[in-house]
Amino acid sequence: ILNVEQSPQSLHVQEGDSTNFTCSFPSSNFYALHWYRWETAKSPEALFVMTLNGDEKKKGQISATLNTKEGYSYLYIKGSQPEDSATYLCAFSGATNKLIFGTGTLLAVQP
Amino acid sequence: GAVVSQHPSRVICKSGTSVKIECRSLDFQATTMFWYRQFPKQSLMLMATSNEGSKATYEQGVEKDKFLINHASLTLSTLTVTSAHPEDSSFYICSAVQGAGDRNQPQHFGDGTRLSIL
16 A cells, blocks of 8 residues: 655644645655645645656745655745645655545644 | 635535635636545545536445536536535535646645535
8 A cells, every 4th residue: 555644744833934844755666756735615726747857846935846766755945935834745656547645734833 | 926816715605505616727728627526634635526517426425315416618617515424524625737637747736615514
């Protein structure tokens, strides 16, 4: 059974704090690692799709890194804002054409 | 761009009712769509992969006669929960991938459907 784990489960920070979360995934048969942001009452929004070991991607104040050999990805948010409050999901794609999701990290940014 | 519309957003109905959920890609064509289910405090679990013009591929443990999937066009997939029972109550969400559906492409999600069976 393939397992994708995310930590922490939830995080409460103050506006302006920088934060990061971890996604752990199987290191064998790696094809791609996806990050999504899921705000309450909205649909999940794609942030990044990462495929190469050592990849770093950035979108505004959000960035992500990828280590496929050890099976982890970090998502960083610099200077969190209340509008960054959401659940951040990662998903692993391996030998088959499907995504295996983690349970997400719930981020709450207080003004 | 890449908007997916899912309807209805919420359904409450009696046990034994069949419920149809629609997933439409509004501004792109999707050969492949995916149906997920999420129970409280759990991750999104893939139920089936919907392929335009062919039969859906179901994940292990998902009853295909219970969850009927039809992908009649490049912009529409439907999931019908047949003779729904309380244990089918859950959050169902669809996604679509542009073009041929390569897995290094992001998935575009609908808003989900909260199904409650009384």
